[in-house]
Amino acid sequence: MGLTFFGLTPKIAPEIRIRVFTQIHQILFHGKGGYDYNTVYNMPLWLRKFTYSEIQKFYDEEEAAYKNQQSSDNTSLIGADGKVNVQQFKNVSKDYKGKSSYK
Amino acid sequence: MSEFKFPTEEIELPSKGLIYPEDNPLSSGKVEIKYMTAKEEDILTNQAYIQKGTVLDKLLESVIISKINIDDLIIGDKNALLIATRILGYGGTYDVTINGNVESINLTELENKEFDESSISKGVNEFPFTLPSSSTVITYKLLTGKDEKTIERELAGLKKINKNSSPELSTRLKYVITSIDGDTEKKSIREFVDGYLLARDSRALREHIRDTQPDVDLNVILDSGEEVRVPIGLNFFWPDA
Numbered sequence: 227m228g229l230t231f232f233g234l235t236p237k238i239a240p241e242i243r244i245r246v247f248t249q250i251h252q253i254l255f256h257g258k259g260g261y262d263y264n265t266v267y268n269m270p271l272w273l274r275k276f277t278y279s280e281i282q283k284f285y286d287e288e289e290a291a292y293k294n295q296q297s298s299d300n301t302s303l304i305g306a307d308g309k310v311n312v313q314q315f316k317n318v319s320k321d322y323k324g325k326s327s328y329k
Numbered sequence: 330m331s332e333f334k335f336p337t338e339e340i341e342l343p344s345k346g347l348i349y350p351e352d353n354p355l356s357s358g359k360v361e362i363k364y365m366t367a368k369e370e371d372i373l374t375n376q377a378y379i380q381k382g383t384v385l386d387k388l389l390e391s392v393i394i395s396k397i398n399i400d401d402l403i404i405g406d407k408n409a410l411l412i413a414t415r416i417l418g419y420g421g422t423y424d425v426t427i428n429g430n431v432e433s434i435n436l437t438e439l440e441n442k443e444f445d446e447s448s449i450s451k452g453v454n455e456f457p458f459t460l461p462s463s464s465t466v467i468t469y470k471l472l473t474g475k476d477e478k479t480i481e482r483e484l485a486g487l488k489k490i491n492k493n494s495s496p497e498l499s500t501r502l503k504y505v506i507t508s509i510d511g512d513t514e515k516k517s518i519r520e521f522v523d524g525y526l527l528a529r530d531s532r533a534l535r536e537h538i539r540d541t542q543p544d545v546d547l548n549v550i551l552d553s554g555e556e557v558r559v560p561i562g563l564n565f566f567w568p569d570a
Contacts, residue, residue, distance in 0.1 A: 235379070236376050236379055236380060239373075239374040239375075239376060239379060240374070240376070242370075242373075242374050242567060243370075243371070243374040246367055246370045246371070246374070247367075250367060266367070267366065267367045267368060268335075268366050268367070268368065269335075269366055269367070270335050270363075270364035270365065270366055270417075270418075271364065271365050271366065271367075271370070271418045271419065272364070272418075272420070273335075274366070274367065
């Protein structure tokens with residue numbers, strides 16, 4: 227006479243449980259010490275998901291910035307490691323080939 | 330570690346609390362619930378609760394802030410609280426497959442069913458009904474969680490005696506009916522259901538209860554114009570499952 231709710235089966239439940247606790251772990255691990263377990267465990271779901279997506283966004287942006295930095299390093303004569311970028315050096319020195327001023 | 334206090338929501342019960350005794354907090358017609366957290370997801374994935382079939386009761390016990398006993402709730406009110414819990418946990422959008430098409434249903438648009446308040450004596454969970462074929466005048470009640478548990482126990486006992494019997498319907502009716510022509514004796518009611526209640530009358534009573542009991546109206550009109558009852562599937566509480 228009432229609603230019939232179909233919940234999780236004992237087979238799927240452990241899989242979902244791992245997903246929940248993985249998300250909590252990632253917020254704690256990547257949250258730069260800003261969260262403790264109790265706080266995340268007791269967050270409303272919408273807030274936990276928002277926090278997780280913001281952290282994910284932050285790391286995505288950081289990765290993009292790092293990649294961008296790496297690609298700009300390719301045009302620098304001296305790389306981030308302090309070594310001469312041989313390929314780039316050759317490229318920019320083409321225009322000066324045979325035009326040395328000390329002759 | 331101090332616990333953050335997050336806002337709660339007050340949910341209006343479909344019964345408006347009219348059928349609960351005045352000394353029961355449910356008579357206010359409102360129940361305060363909190364937003365779902367990982368604690369509730371922990372409950373929903375608890376193997377023991379799933380196997381015992383108590384997972385949704387445990388979920389409600391966890392989210393309800395008001396000092397109520399969930400076993401006092403009638404089914405329709407319980408349904409409203411479960412739907413509200415889902416909306417507060419995962420939002421109002423519920424994507425479900427109906428007739429092979431994925432339909433996006435906005436759960437926040439579901440309304441409580443209209444019911445005839447004049448048929449209720451405040452604080453009394455008892456309603457009169459005349460059986461159409463036999464013209465017997467009976468009174469009936471809306472089953473609470475406590476009644477459901479008693480019925481489950483009785484059914485389990487009956488199954489032990491006779492594994493092939495299927496007494497679900499008649500056992501339930503023995504608890505639903507509270508008097509026969511003014512006779513409130515349990516023995517009389519049991520005898521009536523077992524020996525005198527016509528199948529046509531039994532069906533008419535069940536249909537009457539289904540149509541008139543306070544509940545959430547789960548009928549929605551799809552874009553195609555078809556009216557359907559919202560099916561409650563696995564992704565009701567697990568949209569990402």
